[in-house]
Amino acid sequence: MSEVAEVGSRRFASPGRKGLPSWVWATGRTIISVAVTLFGLAALTFFIGRLLPLDPVAAVLGDNATQEAYDAMYRQLGLDQPLWVQFARYVWGILHLDFGTALTTGKPVMEDIARVFPATIELASVAIIIGTGLGIPMGVLAAMYRDTWIDQLSRVVGLIGYSAPNFWLGLMGLVLFYATLGWVAGPGRIDFTYEFDLEPVTGFLLIDSAMAGNWEMFGNAFSHIILPASILAFGAFAYISRMTRSFMIEQLSQEYVVTARVKGLSWSRTVWGHAFRNIAVQVVTVVALSYAFLLEGAVLTETVFAWPGFGRYLTNALLAGDMNAVVGCTLLVGVIFVTLNLLCDLLYRVFDPRTR
Template sequence: MADVVNVVPRRLAVPERASLSSWGWAAGRTVLSVAATLLGLAALTFFIGRLLPLDPVVAVLGDNISQETYEAMYRQLGLDQPLWIQFASYLGHVVRFDFGNALTTSRPVIADIVRVFPATLELASVAIVIGTGLGIPAGVIAAMYHGSWIDHLVRLVSLLGHSVPTFWLGLMGLVLFYATLGWVGGPGRIDMIYELDIEPGSGFLLLDSALSGNWEVFANVFGHIILPASILGFSALAYIARMTRSFMIEQLGQEYVVTARVKGMSWTRTVWGHAFPNVAVQVITVVALSYAFLLEGAVLTETVFAWPGFGRYLTNALLAGDMNAVVGCTLITGLIFVGLNLLCDLLYRVFDPRTR
């Protein structure tokens, strides 16, 4: 009996050590993968910035400068150093989130991004709520009634969401719902008469106005955000509904679904209680990717609606040849995608025990 008692703990400890080791290897691979991705992105943005036909000295000082002033600024920017030294210096600044000063605003790029990003985050968050709240049920229902008119309608809406240009939808929405019907607010985040009524806070105007109890301002902000968010949400809805429909059609053809139906389980309970949980992980990936694309791809929508966000800031920087701002926005976009991918990996372990 003593031997048995001594053996059991040792046998139980082996899987624990193996589990800790596997977690360590997984964490190490994740860190190396993220580091390699960000290093590659930084190298790509650095060398593209050097290959573009833009003179950084002229961009800073203008055309009407003397040769002595040009050479002094050339040395001050470190452009006389070998390329690998310039890249090492560039990486040293990037790891401190120092992207230099923006030529268009004369302020640090990171300060500009912190100032404009909440507007885009608020817009994209409302859009993804609309896209997810309508896209997932639409995809599931289309799969439930595969081949019916409901399925064809969902497929048509998905096709339109992918095909119709976003800027055209934005212009038509402004003409119809703002200029003609007056149901929504116009361009911008808020009417000028309310700008002084909202106290600076998180940068999310809906949240700040709600926390302060100023519901008149909240209604005005909501009237401005609902149209651009719905247009962005429509494109997200199209993608989410199409992918959810494909995942569910595959699941509904499995044997466990047939077995559940034979045992007398209702069709709705079979679909939502048994089939949908098996595609939840895949749907999470689709929603996360849609959210990332909304955060960095709302350029046209923000331009049409004069939305003072991240996409509009990046557009103005590109048009002005402001490479410091362009590079900073590119790296922040890469961080967004990497962060959302890591979040997906964590959610996989929550919703799918097989990945633990």
Template sequence: MAIPDPTAAGMAPLTTVSTRTAGQRLAPHAKSFGNFLVVILLTYLGLLAVTFFIGRVIPIDPVLAIVGDRAPAHVIERARQELGLDKPIYQQFYIYLSKVLKGDFGTSVLTANPVMTDIKRAFPATLELASLGILIGAGLGVPLGVWAAVRRGKFVDQVVRVIGLVGYSVPIFWLGLMALVVFYARLGWVSGPGRIDVTYEYTLTPVTGLLLLDTAMAGEWEAFRNVFSHLILPASLLGYFALAYISRMTRSFMLNELAQEYVIAARAKGLSESRIIWRHALRNAMVPLVTVIALSYAGLLEGSVLTETVFAWPGLGLYITNSLQNADMNAVLGGTIIVGSIFVGLNLLSDVLYKLLDPRTRIR
């Protein structure tokens, strides 16, 4: 008996049906990815535009910062032409945008180095400081917030709330100075300002710029202890301020989850209280908490200016501060763009993690 041809009967081949189904399944994902890219491009374009126009309205003349205010008029005019500041504002923005997209932020007046070179040197110090700070803040803040929510209205809850209130209220520069006086000057438990002692600074060859990692990779354990002794105090200070915010938000999210019906149902089924809290309620609370931790990390990466100033920490915050004080606008704008990019990147990362943790947000 002859096998009927499916195409002759008006039926599509099986391979065509499968391909079409796969295409229909991939279409929403492709559309979502396209929208994602558009959001990234528009966000970065807005960031560059805001940064550029803020740099133009600040009452600091970049030409005078380069040639000095006593330079002859023809020298000032020539420098203005070479920098393109004599062109219309839209042409200046186009030139600025084309250079930034190539990674060219200009030359620093303060150091005479390319701004990107200075940022590559300073950013690892801030990254190391903020990373240890967020590990301390999230590692302690989440359990404290959960504990406060479970013991709502009791002594533990009050203590956690007071810790958070102090973290919000006390100026970070004052707390940093007091910490130096107590733990460095009086007790001698930690090393003082700076990132590493001069004894080890010129014997260590940086590889990643993260001195804890570099000393560990080189097997220089005395230098490792010295770096850690310098790092632990400012990192703990930043971690405390992150802890204040994260514990407060964790408490709020957990109180909301513990009032849900699934918690009541789990208790009715006889599940242990620890399993309900840590495996069910906290798991659901982690969905919005990921965004909180990511933004806290971004805040530590850009908001450690005062901490780096107090502890003479050679990071990005101190670099931007010194550049602003010396009217080095190329360095200021370059550092601002890096900080803005960090915020954008961590926001996008938190969105991705949000979708991974919460199946309801995924495309079906």
């Protein structure tokens, strides 16, 4: 036994190549993979932007600019340089967190993103709370009572959540809950009368108004955010409930569930106390990826509700041909997805020994 233990301990602590621990090599491979992914994303977006029939000079000066002004701006933007030189300069700027100047606002792209991104984070965070709070219980109940009316209801609601486009749901929601019933506030993030009543601290209106004790403003901000957040949450709810149901059905077919029932545990305690614990990491992964999709997929919802966030900023940049802003936003979305995927992978390695 002692020899076996000694061999096992040496194997567990075995160094990687050239005497380095294996975790060092794993970390290095992860960093290289992330760097290559982001570089490829930047290159793809940059060259597609240059091939599109959009004129950034016209976006800045307008269609009535003189030829002299056009040529001067063309050189100022560096468009007279070879394409590979433009890309090399752009990558050098990215390494210094400089995405250039947004042609639509005249400000640095990073400054614009820092201004609009908190609104999108707040919207997506409320949406994921709603989607997770409803989706996980619905998925578990659908698995517990498989092929009953609860399961059928879950499938129908999930099908609608997958099929109905967000912009249509948003318009119907505004017509019903705002224009007809008057239950919620209209488009925008807050009423104009409250815009200058609060000094922003975090950039999140709900948090800032609660910290300041301005509950009237908090109620107004909540009334504005609840409808677009619910529209976004509908799609997340459909995905989370469907995946939770699938994970739970697989667990409920395992032998330990039968053993727990034979020992006298109640059905609900068996499901929530044992089966759900075994799928918790998988569910967290689904929730994390859903959150990333909400951050990236809020474009149409923000447009419908005139929400001054990241999605609306990206839409305006696309319509104006502002490729500096488009590429900067695209890279940010890529960083979000890569980061959340890394966190999910780390959770798997921490809580599931089989993946180590």
